[in-house]
Amino acid sequence: MEIDYSSRISIRPFKVTDVDDFMSWAGDDQVTRFLRWKTFTSKEEALTFIKDICIPHPWRRSICVDDHCSISFISVFPGLGNDRCRADMGYALATKHWGQGITTKAVKIALSQVFKDLPDLVRLQGFVDVENKASQRVLEKTGFQKEGLPRKYCHIKGKITDLLAYSFLSTDSTSIE
Template sequence: MEIDSSRISIRPFKLMDADDFMLWAGDDQVTWSLQRRQTFTSKEEALNFIKDVCIPHPWRCLSICLDDRSIGFISIFQGSDDDDRCKADMGYGVARDYWGQGMITTKAMKIILSRVFKEVPDLVRLQAYADVDNKASQRELEKVGFQEEGLLRKYSFLKGKIRDLLIYGILSTDSLPIEPPSMLKPKADTITLRPFKISDVDDFMGWAGDDNVTRYCRWDTYTSRDDALVFLEEVISSHPWYRAICTNDDRPIGSIYVMPGVGKDQRRGEIGYAISAKYWGKGIATKAVKLAISCVFKEMKFLERVEGLVYAENKASQRVLEKAGFIKEGLLKKYFFVKGKSRDIVVYGIFN
């Protein structure tokens, strides 16, 4: 019986998915053609992979779900160098029980294609490789609009054999599937700000461990849950005003802080914020900034001014501050040296 496509969704992996994850990731017949993945042999391996890779970097491994139960994965692996950020590799796989029901992977790829070029910065090309013997995968790629671009002979040494691969590509300017935003992007009609809790660590890693989020932050991407725990326990807990941005279910999807100056500069504070990439483009950052400003001017009576310092190339964050009522005050050239590069900074300010 054909599966109703409305039962299929895409979401980030959770630790509780480990048993379902093993149904396909522990099956040699599923993993034999996967370019970057060996067969998992234990639930512990699966838990570590979900914790260390899937949760910190959700686009690298998203769960294909049937009735919210994980039955496979789809990954988007973007180039890390500036010259390669324009393109990303796509991979996917589903549990053997669902083979022959091509509409599952077709639906999953349509959901991804409807969102990926909007949500992954700088991406203009998505490419996928299919083994010459894997006719089913070739048909699935063609169904959603990928174009076969060529045959790469003896291209990949995969699991003991040199393989010929077909390369497929699709561009952001091509005709792309249109899916309801709710299929991938969670709703967050209202938000709240609250102090962080230690139990927030896994949610915290969802954005603090994502290079796409931290590329405009002055701090480095978190790669370890233990480091995140230390930050929550020792830094955030002692910070004058550092809050979790939460959705309707009280789960953090980002962070926002205001740091007052020291001594005579105490009347001036600096604002900073970060939002999980899944929630970009929904106005959440603007709501959070407005709410934060309202709170800090009430709670810190000594504050007269809050300023935002934004990288000149970060146009999205500049729009957030402007929508929240901040006034653009100037450009500071080569003001910060961050992550190996001198940065031009745009200064925004708002007054009590």
């Protein structure tokens, strides 16, 4: 039986105390399959990553249920200089929560916040592996527009892969259902 988490989902900055929850999903090869970073193998490695990467990151959030359980992440990587009008979005989710609409809800929450938090941002873009159908559905359900297929665009886990390009503009609707 699936549990309806949709009304209990939030995003917040990472905390050092998220390390055990972080390891439960970041140590899972299924979760990190389409991520550019490797699967974590130790709590110490995860703690260093949270302290040095997640906490100081300009816009990386923990996806939570009831704001006490970090079940994954959503990140926005703002461009610099002349590229500050655009940013890249990435996310993942613990396997035990797949198929429940949690990532879709988290992306909608992020959309309602990120354009306020990053005032120069006009374009948010997501690049998704052509094999990652679930992530494609998340972006489509949250209002991202599919723009095309950059071929041999990215190196992930030892393979150069094609990615689908999606975008969401600050002028697009950000209503949260």
